[in-house]
Structure formats: structure tokens, C-alpha cells
Amino acid sequence: MKKKRIYLDNSATTAVRSEVIKEMRPYFSAIYGNPSSFHSFGRKAHAALNNAREKIASFLNADASEIFFTGCGTESDNIALFGIVNAAGKKGGVISTKIEHHAILHSCQRLEKLGYETAYLNADKDGVVSVDELVKAVKDDTLIVSVMHANNEVGSLQPIEKIGEVLKKINRDRANKIYFHSDCVQTAGKINLDVEKLGVDLLSISAHKFNGPKGVGALYVRKGTNIAPITYGGHHEQGLRPGTENVAYIVGMAKALELSVKEIEEHDKHIRSLRDKLKNGIIERIPNVIINSSGDKAVSNILNVSFNYIEGEALLLKLDMAGIAVSTGSACASGSSEPSHVLSAMGVAAVAAQGAVRFSFGWQNTREEVERVLEVLPKIVKDLRRMSPVWNNQNN
Ligand SMILES: *Cc1c(COP(=O)(O)O)cnc(C)c1O
Numbered sequence: 001m002k003k004k005r006i007y008l009d010n011s012a013t014t015a016v017r018s019e020v021i022k023e024m025r026p027y028f029s030a031i032y033g034n035p036s037s038f039h040s041f042g043r044k045a046h047a048a049l050n051n052a053r054e055k056i057a058s059f060l061n062a063d064a065s066e067i068f069f070t071g072c073g074t075e076s077d078n079i080a081l082f083g084i085v086n087a088a089g090k091k092g093g094v095i096s097t098k099i100e101h102h103a104i105l106h107s108c109q110r111l112e113k114l115g116y117e118t119a120y121l122n123a124d125k126d127g128v129v130s131v132d133e134l135v136k137a138v139k140d141d142t143l144i145v146s147v148m149h150a151n152n153e154v155g156s157l158q159p160i161e162k163i164g165e166v167l168k169k170i171n172r173d174r175a176n177k178i179y180f181h182s183d184c185v186q187t188a189g190k191i192n193l194d195v196e197k198l199g200v201d202l203l204s205i206s207a208h209k210f211n212g213p214k215g216v217g218a219l220y221v222r223k224g225t226n227i228a229p230i231t232y233g234g235h236h237e238q239g240l241r242p243g244t245e246n247v248a249y250i251v252g253m254a255k256a257l258e259l260s261v262k263e264i265e266e267h268d269k270h271i272r273s274l275r276d277k278l279k280n281g282i283i284e285r286i287p288n289v290i291i292n293s294s295g296d297k298a299v300s301n302i303l304n305v306s307f308n309y310i311e312g313e314a315l316l317l318k319l320d321m322a323g324i325a326v327s328t329g330s331a332c333a334s335g336s337s338e339p340s341h342v343l344s345a346m347g348v349a350a351v352a353a354q355g356a357v358r359f360s361f362g363w364q365n366t367r368e369e370v371e372r373v374l375e376v377l378p379k380i381v382k383d384l385r386r387m388s389p390v391w392n393n394q395n396n
Pocket of ligand 1: 012071073074075077101103150151152183185186206207208209215216217
């Protein structure tokens, strides 16, 4: 019998739900009109877009006119950052964090090259940034603050509400508003998002992280925000994101978010118990491991573990041979041998950062799968350590 494969890389991407595929299907065939066309074909597609926009807006406690469809989470992040600084019309400060996804981090580095002054907030050992440090980083010319909601490598939750409150106070005494963006790609569909509660002006989501299709995302932009497009073309998405909308995928994204939000509590409970089972099992069975952030200050679906003295990549490959899919650091960092920028920012020692592996759960994972991982993992780690010169030096 063929071995069943186990997918524990749900923070990289997720399987599209069958209900979502079903919802999308007519828009590849029967309802193929261009939503910008005025005839009945177009109007039907346009109605589907409106419906999806309203649905997504309602889940974020936003107005439909504040939702802009994009090609992915990365594009949402880029439009947020470059859109705000471009509209400002003058150079200024940009504040972000050392633990952002590359979609933000590399955009900030580009802004730095263009002459914007950038500041990156530190993270503590749990992978959480400080509101006080943010307040100190604010300057007269600060244009935008971008802080992710949950980190994609370790799951640490950032104090978005507090930052939102503090910025609101700071903005009261300023002529030039500091805009607040949050990359919520890792929390959409997992935590109830409310733009008012969070106090954000801009917020990014991506469908494929919550069982929707790849290649579609959304950006929330608060009404009245001074933002300019970064690409030019038609009037689509109020001119902020020109190009014919991907109707089928947008419909799929709305359905995926609806299903995820409906099942948030149930899924969270299930996933949390799986994560804790794996975490406790690893601690019990394997010596010399470090848990990189978890518990109260993190989302429930990510478990990042350092297996000291071995290479995370080697462990990933061995697990893959056993039919278990995990990742080292972030999917985007794989292929580079640099230690994760997130773990470095958290002060994780190099020997531990090299051996870091991320297990990320989805609602389809089962207890049996976790038991299977706990069966094979200790032996793989032991074998790899036996081959590790560092381990042998330490333990002889
Ligand atoms: C996956 C991810 C992105 C990028 O989203 P894409 O849709 O893959 O471009 C951005 N930020 C975070 C935190 C992510 O996890």
C-alpha cells in the first residue's frame, strides 16, 4: 500500500477546498464576461465581483468600496507601501520590523535605495515587536508604519491594536498623517479581523493561505487614504489596481474566507491541540531542541523548532522521504543558506537557527498524522546528529 503523505506546510500554502472549486467553476465557462463590459455577460461577472467584494468587506468590518482585488499578498503589500509613499509626493520615513515577510522587507530595502529613511523595529525572544520602540522611531516626516499581524515563520502575534491606538493619538497632533499598514496574510481566516479594532488604514490578505486559490489577494484601504497606483492602465479597482479582475479566483477567495471565518473557533481548537501534541511529543522524545515562540503570543497553527546541531534542510529532506512535508524558515528563504532573518532578529543562536524547522498545521491534519511524525522524527534527528561534526564534538 502506498504511504499516505502528511502535509505540515500550511503556512506556505493550503489545499483549495472543494466547496471553493465548486463556487469558482462557472466563472471559467458559463459566466466568462469581462466585468467591465456593459452587456449582460459583463454585468453577470460584475455582480459576482460586487458580491465577493461585499463579502470580504463584511469579514473585515470594512466598506465594499475599501476592498481592492490584487494578484497576491505580495502585490497587496507593494501597493500599500509604494502607493502611500508615492502619493505623499515627498521623501519621508518608513517604519517596519526586522521580522516582516520579504514582500515588505525587500520593498522597504528598495525604498531605502530610493532615498526614504527606513527603520526596522527589533523583535524580542518571542518574536514580538515593542510599541515603545515604535513610538521612539516616529519622526516628523514619517509616512507609513507597516507591521505584520502574525509572523509566517514563528507565528508570533504583533500588538497591532496597541500600535493602531498609539498612532491614532500621534496623528491627532500632526498635519501629515502616518498611515498604518498590516500584512495580515497569516491571520486572515484564522483570527477574526476587524479594521476598526485593529486601527489599520491598510491591510493585506492572500487567498491561498486560507484554502483559496493561489494568485489572488486583496488590499483594504481606508476611505480617504491618500494612495497612488503603482501600475497604470484602466479604471479597474478604482484605478488603484488596473487590469481585468480575475473573477473566478476572486469569487473563490470570498468563498474560502467565508468558510474559514465560519469555522474559525472549531479549527483553532483542533489545530491548537495538534500543535501542542507535536510540541510536547518533540520535547519528550528529542533532546537539545528549542521551541521558537509559541503559546499566548502566537497563532495556533505554527510550531517552529530548532533541532540543535543539525541542518534544517537535511531534516526537511529526510522527512520528505518519509512522506512528511515541512519547511525551514520560510518557503521564500529556502534555497538560500543564510539563517532566517526572523530567528536572527529574535536572537536565536546560529547553531539553533540552522536547525530550525517549521511545522504548520491546517484544519485537515489529524492526530494520527502527528503520531506518525512523532514516530519517525526522533530517529531521523538521531541519525543526522550522528553525522554532525558539531554534535559529536559537543557530546564526546
Ligand atoms: C505568503 C505571505 C505573503 C505573500 O503572499 P503571496 O500571495 O504568496 O504573494 C506575504 N506575507 C506573509 C506574511 C505571507 O505569509
